[in-house]
Amino acid sequence: MSIKYTKDHEWVTVEDDIATVGVSVYAQEQLGDVVFVEVPEVGRTLDKGDELAVVESVKAASEVYAPIGGEVLEVNNDLEDNPSQVNEDAQGSGWFAKVKISDASELDDLMDEAAYKEYTEGLA
Amino acid sequence: MNESSQTKRTALYDLHLELGGKIVPFAGYDMPVQYPDGIMKEHLHTRENAGLFDVSHMGQVVISGANPATSIEKLVPGDIQSLKAGEMRYSFLTNEAGGILDDLIITQRGNDLFVVVNAGCKDQDIALFKEKLAGEAEVIVLDDRALVAIQGPKAASVLARYNPDVATMPFMTYRELEIAGVPCFVTRSGYTGEDGYEISIPNDQAVSLCKQLLAGSEVAPIGLGARDSLRLEAGLCLYGYDLNENTTPVSAGLLWAISKRRREEGGFPGEKVILEEIANKPKMKRVGILPEGRAPAREHTEIADMDGNIVGEVTSGGFAPTLQAPVAMGYVPLELSKPDTPLQLMVRGKARAAKVVKMPFVEQRYYRG
Numbered sequence: 001m002s003i004k005y006t007k008d009h010e011w012v013t014v015e016d017d018i019a020t021v022g023v024s025v026y027a028q029e030q031l032g033d034v035v036f037v038e039v040p041e042v043g044r045t046l047d048k049g050d051e052l053a054v055v056e057s058v059k060a061a062s063e064v065y066a067p068i069g070g071e072v073l074e075v076n077n078d079l080e081d082n083p084s085q086v087n088e089d090a091q092g093s094g095w096f097a098k099v100k101i102s103d104a105s106e107l108d109d110l111m112d113e114a115a116y117k118e119y120t121e122g123l124a
Numbered sequence: 125m126n127e128s129s130q131t132k133r134t135a136l137y138d139l140h141l142e143l144g145g146k147i148v149p150f151a152g153y154d155m156p157v158q159y160p161d162g163i164m165k166e167h168l169h170t171r172e173n174a175g176l177f178d179v180s181h182m183g184q185v186v187i188s189g190a191n192p193a194t195s196i197e198k199l200v201p202g203d204i205q206s207l208k209a210g211e212m213r214y215s216f217l218t219n220e221a222g223g224i225l226d227d228l229i230i231t232q233r234g235n236d237l238f239v240v241v242n243a244g245c246k247d248q249d250i251a252l253f254k255e256k257l258a259g260e261a262e263v264i265v266l267d268d269r270a271l272v273a274i275q276g277p278k279a280a281s282v283l284a285r286y287n288p289d290v291a292t293m294p295f296m297t298y299r300e301l302e303i304a305g306v307p308c309f310v311t312r313s314g315y316t317g318e319d320g321y322e323i324s325i326p327n328d329q330a331v332s333l334c335k336q337l338l339a340g341s342e343v344a345p346i347g348l349g350a351r352d353s354l355r356l357e358a359g360l361c362l363y364g365y366d367l368n369e370n371t372t373p374v375s376a377g378l379l380w381a382i383s384k385r386r387r388e389e390g391g392f393p394g395e396k397v398i399l400e401e402i403a404n405k406p407k408m409k410r411v412g413i414l415p416e417g418r419a420p421a422r423e424h425t426e427i428a429d430m431d432g433n434i435v436g437e438v439t440s441g442g443f444a445p446t447l448q449a450p451v452a453m454g455y456v457p458l459e460l461s462k463p464d465t466p467l468q469l470m471v472r473g474k475a476r477a478a479k480v481v482k483m484p485f486v487e488q489r490y491y492r493g
Contacts, residue, residue: 032158032162032163032164032349033162033163033164033165035164035418035420035443035450036418036419036420036443036450038419038472054472056419056420056443057163057443058163058164058167058349058350058353058442058443058445059157059163059349059352059353059442060422061420061422080418083418
């Protein structure tokens with residue numbers, strides 16, 4: 001399945017019932033140089049909209065929200081030593097967590113690539 | 125908010141836009157927080173080359189009168205009378221409780237004092253000067269001048285291209301010089317821990333002079349974001365964060381700015397509290413804090429002792445680009461203020477290990493002549 005986005009600039013891709021979550025290229029541009037990412041604990045169950053992670057830039061801390069609810073199965077521990085992956089490859093190696101989806105219908109109100117592109121262009 | 129809810133712009137506003145500055149409201153002004161390079165690169169560029177900062181939002185004030193140095197000593201505990209013409213000093217306005225109303229730089233120019241105050245405090249400071257110095261000194265606000273800082277190891281060689289006389293000015297001195305033909309007030313000072321200058325320029329010539337300075341390949345424009353991370357690494361206080369009406373100069377570790385004569389003579393607001401704290405030590409002390417790991421601890425992060433008791437608060441904290449590690453400063457009880465004292469920082473509910481360290485975090489490199 002293809003990538004989907006939230007209005008808060010999280011992205012999610014789905015394989016079977018597992019969602020991989022991160023922040024968008026647009027988001028990392030707004031954040032600036034990422035110096036630390038606090039990822040969630042494996043095993044935690046999140047509702048859609050719960051705080052999933054915190055991204056710290058030189059200047060400020062920003063919250064990242066769960067684009068979909070479910071149990072955290074795996075987190076990207078590489079971000080601990082290399083938080084700049086969020087800047088360099090936000091929608092690839094800069095992923096935050098993999099979540100076991102509890103309710104796939106929560107994906108329905110997320111934006112697809114084209115809708116998100118239009119949305120971010122409107123924010124400029 | 126009253127009639128000033130409209131944000132103001134400095135003379136360099138259009139230049140910031142032209143340079144791609146990301147504009148944010150700060151102390152009533154629309155100011156660039158960063159340029160396209162971003163805070164990290166801007167910070168490192170200043171440490172390695174030279175950075176140009178617009179600090180025109182700060183207040184520039186001239187105080188003249190029969191003896192303005194004596195007059196202003198009624199408001200600050202610093203030794204202003206001993207300044208010779210062309211010398212300047214860091215000081216602070218205090219209140220009757222010994223708290224700090226603002227920190228400022230006072231320059232003795234021979235015939236008058238040139239005073240630079242914080243943007244967020246300037247209206248209140250100017251009102252205080254006018255009220256307390258009425259009848260003995262005149263207070264003139266220099267709204268017609270921009271203020272820029274050029275900071276970094278290459279600042280001196282860049283500026284010397286436009287006037288070689290700047291090269292030999294020692295740290296914390298003042299001269300009136302032409303820079304590329306523009307009449308400027310030049311001080312060898314700054315807020316980054318690096319060698320550098322602050323330059324007061326007539327508004328209508330500020331853009332053209334800044335463009336000339338930026339033409340040097342060593343010089344990049346630097347926003348308020350890197351200004352903050354640079355001053356934090358240098359261990360310098362930010363008013364409203366590390367200093368406020370409830371922090372005394374003694375607890376803030378600014379005793380060096382209160383001379384022996386002023387301690388003996390007193391005669392400044394809050395002298396009773398401040399002199400008592402000098403004699404008996406303050407309860408709390410501002411310290412440098414080095415968190416373990418990479419998580420920054422921002423302002424208002426609670427500080428706990430090793431038993432988990434909340435004992436203080438971070439007042440400035442962030443990521444230090446030069447060190448590639450988080451750093452912070454904050455207030456802790458005097459008995460926990462010695463270097464290497466272990467502490468815990470409560471970051472988002474999690475206790476993270478940290479320790480007290482000496483400041484500055486990054487060595488200051490001022491030019492002493």
